[in-house]
Amino acid sequence: MVANIRTIGMPALVSFDTVARLGGISVAADHLNMAKSGVSRHISRLEEHFGVKLVERSGRSVKLTPTGIRLHQRIKSILADIDLLDDIAREETGDVSGQVNFAATAEFGSLIVSTLLPAVRDRFPNLTLVMRPAYDFEDMQDPSTDLAFRIGTFDDDRLVAKELGSFTCWLVAAPELAARSPVSTPNDLSDKPCLTFRSDVTETTWTFFSSKVASPVQVSGPFATRSFPVLFDLAVTGQGYAFLPEFMLTDALTDGRLVRCLPDYVSRQYSVFLTYRPGTRRIARVDAVASLAETLIPALL
Numbered sequence: 001m002v003a004n005i006r007t008i009g010m011p012a013l014v015s016f017d018t019v020a021r022l023g024g025i026s027v028a029a030d031h032l033n034m035a036k037s038g039v040s041r042h043i044s045r046l047e048e049h050f051g052v053k054l055v056e057r058s059g060r061s062v063k064l065t066p067t068g069i070r071l072h073q074r075i076k077s078i079l080a081d082i083d084l085l086d087d088i089a090r091e092e093t094g095d096v097s098g099q100v101n102f103a104a105t106a107e108f109g110s111l112i113v114s115t116l117l118p119a120v121r122d123r124f125p126n127l128t129l130v131m132r133p134a135y136d137f138e139d140m141q142d143p144s145t146d147l148a149f150r151i152g153t154f155d156d157d158r159l160v161a162k163e164l165g166s167f168t169c170w171l172v173a174a175p176e177l178a179a180r181s182p183v184s185t186p187n188d189l190s191d192k193p194c195l196t197f198r199s200d201v202t203e204t205t206w207t208f209f210s211s212k213v214a215s216p217v218q219v220s221g222p223f224a225t226r227s228f229p230v231l232f233d234l235a236v237t238g239q240g241y242a243f244l245p246e247f248m249l250t251d252a253l254t255d256g257r258l259v260r261c262l263p264d265y266v267s268r269q270y271s272v273f274l275t276y277r278p279g280t281r282r283i284a285r286v287d288a289v290a291s292l293a294e295t296l297i298p299a300l301l
Contacts, residue, residue, distance in 0.1 A: 008049055010082075013075050015042035016054065020072045021144075024061045097126035098285045104149040106133040107228045108272070111247050111300060112149060112293070119292050127285055146286045147293070150273045160280075161273040162294065165301030169267035170246050171208075172258040174238035183241070183261055186215040193240035194221035195231045206243050208265035215265070243267065247300065272301060 018028040019039065029036040047054050054068035064072060104112055109131050120127050132145070150161070171183075183189055186208040196204045202224040207216040221240045225231065228244055235242035236257045246266075252258040274293055281287040 008046065012042040012046050013079065015039045016046055017072065017075050017079055019043060019055065019062060020064055020068070023063075025057075026060055096124050096284045096288050099128045099130055100146050100285050100289045101130045101132065101144060102147040102149065102289070103132045103134045103145055105151060105228075107232075107245065107248055108149060108151060109133055112297060115296050115300060116289070116292060119296060120289060123292070124285075124288050127288065129289070146276065146280060146283070147290055148275045149293075149297075150275050151270050153271070156275075158277070159275045160278055161275045164272045164274055164294065165298045166269040166271045167246050167301055168269055169243045170249060170263075171206075171241060171243055171261045171265065172235055172249060172253070173241045173261055174236060175256065175259050177238045177241070178259050178261055186217045186262065186265060189217050189219050189241060192219070192221075194219035195234050195240040195242045196221060196224040197226060197228065197231065197243075198224040199226045200224075207268065208262065209268060210265045245270075272297070 015028065015032065015034070015038075018031055019025055022028050022031060025039050025043070026036055029039045032039065043055060050067075050071070052067045053065050054071060055062040055064055113129070113131060117129060120129060134148075149164075171189075177193075181192055183192060186206070189206065194206075196202055196219065198204050202222070203218065203220040204224075205216050206219050207214055209215070219241075223231075223234060223239065228248060231242045232244055232248055232252070234240065235244070236252065241261065249258065249260075253260060274290060274297075276286070276290065281290055
């Protein structure tokens with residue numbers, strides 16, 4: 001069986017993985033700096049070798065067959081293991097180098113990078129970082145993502161998750177709005193302009209906690225988006241009240257661009273997790289970044 005597998009060849013596996021991830025032969029060829037015919041030939045060789053159809057071609061795009069989907073999962077693992085061998089070899093020489101890819105929300109990622117990047121550059125000058133801004137819990141089985149910082153609850157037994165700390169959200173507004181249309185209790189927000197973290201409608205429920213007592217209130221306003229940085233900018237210009245993560249607010253509260261409203265109330269606690277696939281930290285470059293994150297991030301929270 002092993003001798004038979006040798007006839008497949010790594011280039012064919014890499015081509016198939018790239019086609020599966022990018023969704024097309026042309027785009028995969030561009031990504032691999034290969035001729036389109038070469039990538040197509042690799043796919044055909046795999047289909048001939050296994051005796052099954054792996055992709056359905058439709059114009060410029062392709063779609064994996066059910067067998068292709070199952071096979072791609074195994075090929076991703078094989079390629080990840082090969083990367084691991086290379087990293088282990090580099091670790092034995094004492095050279096921690098390469099690229100670490102991680103996912104995080106845009107605003108929390110900014111906080112992480114401002115602290116983590118200087119430390120990485122100081123300790124491991126041959127390491128580089130690539131961040132993918134993301135709010136959703138991506139499938140971390142994808143070997144292209146080494147680490148992810150996740151906010152909220154975590155329930156995925158395929159992954160290792162270490163809680164780094166937690167934060168709350170605070171109600172803030174521009175000083176002019178807070179003076180012109182003040183609030184003294186959460187219920188006062190029901191008829192105030194509120195900037196909400198939604199992607200479908202502007203109405204939502206904000207739940208405030210004081211002495212562990214919950215006070216939910218229905219709010220709405222002129223604008224909603226799943227981007228805390230955008231909501232922050234709009235709050236600074238006086239467009240509405242915003243319920244934002246506390247770690248975003250230090251500078252704006254200090255220099256007076258925003259004021260904190262209802263200071264006795266906060267949101268629920270949001271936990272922050274560092275997540276990764278089992279065994280990933282055997283890779284020297286990933287473990288180096290993860291270890292720094294475990295040391296530095298809790299202090300930020």
